Amino acid sequence: MLMAVLPQSRSTARARNALNGTVREELATVLPAIETSGSRVVVITGSPECNAFVAGADVSELRERGMFEQRRASERPRVYEIVAELTTPVIASINGHALGGGLELATACDIRIAQSGAKLGQPEINLGLIPRGSGTQRLPRLVGEGQPLKLILSGDLIDTEEAAEIGLVDEVCTQEDIERRVNSLAVSIAE
Template sequence: MSARAGETGSDDLVLIEVRDDRVALLTLNRPDKLNALNGALRRRLIEVFDDLENDDAVRAVVLQGAGEKAFVAGADVAEFAGRSVEEQRPVTWRRRIYEVVADFPKPVVAAIHGFCLGGGCELAVACDVRVADPTARFGQLEVRLGLIPGGGGTQRLARLVGPGQALRMGLSGDLIDAAEAHRIGLVEVLVEKEGGHLEAALTMASRMARWSPVALRLVKDSVRHGAEVSLADGLDYERERFLEAFGSDDGREGVAAFVEKRDPTFRGS
């Protein structure tokens, strides 16, 4: 396991650890603020994901929050409390971390403990898979402030858990525990042991990172696209992505390795 030099200082907003299994562990590092998403943290996280997109040493990412209390407890409300609509509009429409994570071409696994609220819940939903421990608590609390979710909490969340569950969370402003989040499909993996979520997330990401980066990207692309179109259109799109994988160097290598009864060597082309 190796750390990326110059990027893991204790005062950095995002700690980066690149492991030998080609998994990058990213730690949101504002534990005194429950890792609330202020502008500086959002910008730094976008920079990190942009760098990792073109880093061939990384094939999967795990995202966690520092400290014992939270994954991400939401947006930093104090940062926008005094803004007018005119001042908030360009902030709302600029490139956002939610889309950056959702569109990232490599697998992203959220390792969740403690509070995962508001923008933090939306960040988790933007990831591909969510792994939680029993301490996790989820909620879209914006209605308590007279606001609505603005980072995917009415859209990505509804596609993940269904409109009814998204409405229950968005309209009530109530928290749900880890077991309930797992029951409704907000969490894919719920570990029994407190603190065991990180190991489980890293293991999952490591298993993903073994495979062809081309295939990983195309699986993500096909699933995301299919959620926005009809089944017929989605199946047509899937056929074309299959042919794209079939014609890749990795596709040829994978088939040859299977026939020759050896482990494949995927190079991402």
């Protein structure tokens, strides 16, 4: 089993595990190496100190980018596609809020187990943006067509119980149980 805890720096901690360029590049390097590592299952989780699986893109980084940098960033390998294309099963241990790019990362995983109390959603519309990481394609495959449109166009956040009801997450656990449950499932898959 390989546990990929999303890297945390001071800036990502303040931004609640935001997916900045550095984190994306690290994941784009590490994740393909998994295929040859012999790992039988991968668990992706956020740093527990942040109360977020991933709170989305680093908005301050987006504001600082010029047009050239933005274009270059859009040509980088897409972390979500890398995760989705892994032949090794990937579990998202959603141990806090999964917003924007965080939800897109979770939907790229094969199995999603969420901690009760977490919020999930695509709030990009509130910034005048739309989801860019394949969220508009993956969400309908998971939950049908109506719910994704509502989430994307409203920017509303939903709790984990509603996410489970619509099929966005596979299981909901308490904060005390999520790590044990994810590890148990990962060991079961790896055997």
